[in-house]
Amino acid sequence: MGEVQRILITGGQVVTGQTLLRADVLIEGEHIAGILSPGAVREVDRVISAAGCFVLPGVVDAHTHIKLDTGIYQTADDWETGSRAAAFGGVTTVIDFANQIPGRPYAEALAARQTEATGAVIDYALHMVVLRPEVELDALQASLGELMALGIPSIKLFTTYRPNYYLDDAAILRVLRAMPDGMIAMVHCENDSMVTAATQALVEQGKTDWRHHGEARPAEAEAEAVNRVLYLASLVGARVYIVHNSTADATSLVNRMRSQAEGKQRGRFFCETCPQYVLLHDSVYAGEHPERYILQPPLRSAHHMEQLAAYVRAGMVDVLSTDSCDYTLAQKRATRDFTRTPGGLPGVETLLPLMFTQFVDHVGLPRLMAMLAENPARLFGLYPRKGTILPGSDADVVIYDPAPQSVIRHQDLHYLAGYTPFEGMPVRGRVRMVLSRGEVIVDEGAFKGKAGRGQFLPGGRSLDPC
Ligand SMILES: [Zn+2]
Numbered sequence: 001m002g003e004v005q006r007i008l009i010t011g012g013q014v015v016t017g018q019t020l021l022r023a024d025v026l027i028e029g030e031h032i033a034g035i036l037s038p039g040a041v042r043e044v045d046r047v048i049s050a051a052g053c054f055v056l057p058g059v060v061d062a063h064t065h066i067k068l069d070t071g072i073y074q075t076a077d078d079w080e081t082g083s084r085a086a087a088f089g090g091v092t093t094v095i096d097f098a099n100q101i102p103g104r105p106y107a108e109a110l111a112a113r114q115t116e117a118t119g120a121v122i123d124y125a126l127h128m129v130v131l132r133p134e135v136e137l138d139a140l141q142a143s144l145g146e147l148m149a150l151g152i153p154s155i156k157l158f159t160t161y162r163p164n165y166y167l168d169d170a171a172i173l174r175v176l177r178a179m180p181d182g183m184i185a186m187v188h189c190e191n192d193s194m195v196t197a198a199t200q201a202l203v204e205q206g207k208t209d210w211r212h213h214g215e216a217r218p219a220e221a222e223a224e225a226v227n228r229v230l231y232l233a234s235l236v237g238a239r240v241y242i243v244h245n246s247t248a249d250a251t252s253l254v255n256r257m258r259s260q261a262e263g264k265q266r267g268r269f270f271c272e273t274c275p276q277y278v279l280l281h282d283s284v285y286a287g288e289h290p291e292r293y294i295l296q297p298p299l300r301s302a303h304h305m306e307q308l309a310a311y312v313r314a315g316m317v318d319v320l321s322t323d324s325c326d327y328t329l330a331q332k333r334a335t336r337d338f339t340r341t342p343g344g345l346p347g348v349e350t351l352l353p354l355m356f357t358q359f360v361d362h363v364g365l366p367r368l369m370a371m372l373a374e375n376p377a378r379l380f381g382l383y384p385r386k387g388t389i390l391p392g393s394d395a396d397v398v399i400y401d402p403a404p405q406s407v408i409r410h411q412d413l414h415y416l417a418g419y420t421p422f423e424g425m426p427v428r429g430r431v432r433m434v435l436s437r438g439e440v441i442v443d444e445g446a447f448k449g450k451a452g453r454g455q456f457l458p459g460g461r462s463l464d465p466c
Pocket of ligand 1: 063065323
């Protein structure tokens, strides 16, 4: 007794589950001990005033690529710098990826990625990228069952990127069929032959300059692949999660399938989008710095961007994540050929302020935090340990001051990229303090955490979002 530190966060408005209320939050050690009426508790080791602020669950970014090595390109960050940038943005959990080592047990791929992540300053979980699924159904079921037992309830499948990541339709169907109960498949959806043909045509015409990047990956290639994957999942009753929706069409397909699922269709269908697809559109490819916006899928038309944002406001998107990749400007500029420029944008640090600014007035703070914290935690088996402020949850808390007005500037951020795709965008509010398992790791813009304090989070069953 007496060794467990008690912290009281007072005077703020707290997002707890799907409600926003004026309350004090009591933290004991690493956990939330209670949500109390203001002034109910006095005897604590430390009082943190959140007057005028919101007290939010730490953001769970369900789609990051820290220290990404595609075999061709390597991002500049490591787990210490990458997860520190996340912490500055109020992200207290990242869910990143481990790639299957073909022919080896999943445990080896997991262990290799955990070794890389030993410098993490926040907690993390991992999705497993399935590259070479067993051909025989029994063996595939057994290996996916082992993966689930290792604390990995989510796998990632790709409909494109030959020859490394691509899975054909038969393989995707086989994996969806073999998944154990409680597992969810994230799928990167772009029709591979449509993307390959469009890219090939541009190459033949000598149109490989950065500004042509968007033309190489047409919007209909995404919608077609989404439609196909949803159909395959419905055949076998699988849970699927469409990653980084860049088009309105992809999002309406998921929602159409979801409403049919209440009738005769089997399967459960979910999706995410990312700040870049609701804040930026393809006019940047004709601008001064097209290389900064090379990513897959690319930015779309203003129409898609606006419609996608409207779908977020309408509750049609479950999760807001980043797909953050910390490639530097030097890497982006190494060649003017879009087919050889690394794809991906830095974003994890700006997720919360940008999405707060864009959506809070329309959807309200509880729904915003559902998309940023509770839903990813539920879908990827981390709830209620992460994603919410409830008694017993990890004390991952962000104190967010909604008053300051500022603009995003890369000099203020902690990435290594040397730029932000959101330069100059106005934002409302700022992250004042971040706690991870009861420890203050960011305080008024100063980093207080320690490399290596982050823990691997084994996940349980995938739950439905709220
Ligand atoms: Zn990604």
